[in-house]
Amino acid sequence: MRSARSRARGRGALAPHRAADDLSLRHDPRRDRLQRAALPIDGRAPRARPRAPRLLRLRDRLPVLRRSGACPRERCPRGRRRPPAPVPRVNDLRARIAQIVERDRARVRDVAAPSEPFTVHERRIDVDDLEVEVVGRGAVDPLLVAHLGLRGPTPDRWEDILFLDTETTGLSGGTGTYVFLIGVAHFAAGQLVLRQHLLHDIGAEAAFIAALSKEILPFRACASYNGKSFDLPILRTRFVMTLRAEITVDDSHLDLLHPARRLWRDRFGSTSLRQLEESVLDDGRTADIPGSLIPDAYFHYLRKGDPAIIAPVLEHNARDVISLVRISDRVARAVLLARAGRAPDHAPAAFALARVFERNGELEAAFACYESAYYDGDNPLRVRVALPLARQLERRGESDRAVRLVETLLELGLGTDPWRVQAEARARRLSKKVWRARTAIVT
Numbered sequence: 001m002r003s004a005r006s007r008a009r010g011r012g013a014l015a016p017h018r019a020a021d022d023l024s025l026r027h028d029p030r031r032d033r034l035q036r037a038a039l040p041i042d043g044r045a046p047r048a049r050p051r052a053p054r055l056l057r058l059r060d061r062l063p064v065l066r067r068s069g070a071c072p073r074e075r076c077p078r079g080r081r082r083p084p085a086p087v088p089r090v091n092d093l094r095a096r097i098a099q100i101v102e103r104d105r106a107r108v109r110d111v112a113a114p115s116e117p118f119t120v121h122e123r124r125i126d127v128d129d130l131e132v133e134v135v136g137r138g139a140v141d142p143l144l145v146a147h148l149g150l151r152g153p154t155p156d157r158w159e160d161i162l163f164l165d166t167e168t169t170g171l172s173g174g175t176g177t178y179v180f181l182i183g184v185a186h187f188a189a190g191q192l193v194l195r196q197h198l199l200h201d202i203g204a205e206a207a208f209i210a211a212l213s214k215e216i217l218p219f220r221a222c223a224s225y226n227g228k229s230f231d232l233p234i235l236r237t238r239f240v241m242t243l244r245a246e247i248t249v250d251d252s253h254l255d256l257l258h259p260a261r262r263l264w265r266d267r268f269g270s271t272s273l274r275q276l277e278e279s280v281l282d283d284g285r286t287a288d289i290p291g292s293l294i295p296d297a298y299f300h301y302l303r304k305g306d307p308a309i310i311a312p313v314l315e316h317n318a319r320d321v322i323s324l325v326r327i328s329d330r331v332a333r334a335v336l337l338a339r340a341g342r343a344p345d346h347a348p349a350a351f352a353l354a355r356v357f358e359r360n361g362e363l364e365a366a367f368a369c370y371e372s373a374y375y376d377g378d379n380p381l382r383v384r385v386a387l388p389l390a391r392q393l394e395r396r397g398e399s400d401r402a403v404r405l406v407e408t409l410l411e412l413g414l415g416t417d418p419w420r421v422q423a424e425a426r427a428r429r430l431s432k433k434v435w436r437a438r439t440a441i442v443t
Contacts, residue, residue, distance in 0.1 A: 117204030118211065121196045121314060127187070130322070132329040134336065136187045146360055147335045147353075148328060149259050152252030155221045159187045162219040162249055163328075165320040166231045167313060169295050173230070178202060179238055180298055181313065183321040184215060194321055196314055202302070209242040221252035225273055225324050228255040256324065259331045262352035263344070277323050280330055289316050343369045347377030351385055358388070367392045374405075383415045390426060399437070403430045 127136050134144070135158060142154040155161055167181035178199075185194040195215065199208045216222075224231050232253065239247045260271050268279045278284035289297060289312040301309040334344060335353070339362070343350040354369030370389040374382055386409050390402035406427045409415060415423065 117201040118197060118199045118208040120211075121198065123194050123318070125192045125194065125322070127190050127192065130192060130326060130329075132326060134332040135325060135329040136192065143360055143362065144332055144335055145254065147259065147356055148254055148331055149256065150221070150252055150254045152221065155252065160219060160221055161254065162186050162216060162222045163321055163324050164216075164222055164224055164227070164231065164249075165317060165324060166234065167294055167298070167317055168234060169298065171230075171295075173234055173237075175237060175241060177234055177237075178205060179234055181317055182212060182235075183317045185321045185325065186219065192322070192325060194318060196317060198310065198314065200302075205238070206242045209238055213239070213243060213245070213247075216247075216249045219249050221254065222249045223254040223256060223324060223328060225260075225320070225327070226255065226257045228253060228257075254328070256328050256331065260327060262356070263331060263334060263349045266348035267346050273320060273323055273327070276327055277319075281323065281326055283323075285319065288319070289313060291316070338369055339365045341368050343372035345376070347373045347381055350376070351381065354385075354388070358392075363392065363395065367396065379412075379414055383409060383419060387423065387426060390430070394430065394433075399430050400434045403427055403434060406430070 130136070137158070140155055140158055140161075145154055163185040165183050166179050169178045169180060170176070180199040180202075181196060183194060183196045185192050187193075197208065197212050197215070199205065222232075232247070236247050239245055257271065260276060264276065264280060265271050268275055274285060274288075294313050294316065297309060297313055301313075334349075338344065338350075338353050338357070344353065350369045351373035354366045354373060357363070357366035357369060367389075370385055370392055374385040374389050377385065386406055390406055393399065393402035393405070406423050410420060410423055410427065
């Protein structure tokens, strides 16, 4: 029987190469050269699924690489995959601003084209329409506004407090950040008067700040939301740089962010103004420009001069000021209910209120809130409440109850080691006090 080599010898010099033309090639990992693959075994079952091509044709790759300038095909030839559609640009800021402008174009009725470097837009809202029960009605309770977080002299009337919110050209602060819109509101004759000062020309900032200074000059107390860290520092900077003067409205400052955190952070997680509108006021915003887009929307407005661009920003600012008033009323209501013996049903909020009550000397309200937080809270919160509640019980002459409360937590093995050392010392001292009182009664 002739060998394969002897049979191929008679077919010419290129015969072996023709026989191997239909064989696949493989890359030997041990050596950097190509070799012929092993001959297939006769009778092997054909591949059930053909191997997918590893490379795309250049004609199919061009639409993916180019991403623009090519029209998509209506029909795709049989057997050829349709190239992937171009990926939309998600950071197209102009498109997003244009959508917001078209959506809110109906709000441009009261925003006329500017003829002055700055304008003032005013609206009045009846107190009854605000759904407030405390804020804006009657005289100001000094202890109540202390719970709201007022720092400074207490005003006599709600009409003496200025609610404010600013919109700026950036969030970083500093001398390069301008205030282009500030909304200020105060109560007068049973109404909330909201005035929005809008700057149309950055070069006219000095006149804008001078007019704003006249607006806020009669007030010595202001209310804001995170104004201690953002709004007031920027206003001070602009006043000093343009007027060489100090702002006076912050003699007494009511920053509602801090009481809002005490009451609602553990319940809702976030205490942003928008979150509180949805969770506390039950009045979420359905159509509103995001705060992160406001600086870019303002610069776009300066270039185009279209009032429809700035209308959503004005509405956003007005909602912020109105929500500020309503949130302050909800905090005031919670304080008044706790004073009347109805502590918040949320244990962390009751504990936070109790600490403020105790700091302000309202011991009865503090005791009611401590007790509510202890019995409604979980074990970690009870550990935090136990010693302050024991202190309140001792003041009320209930030292034996305070001893039982602390010893119960110690027997359960709760608390950290430093807390247990302090609790054991408190329990020993209270036990001696109870023993002396009982001995005195017997003798």
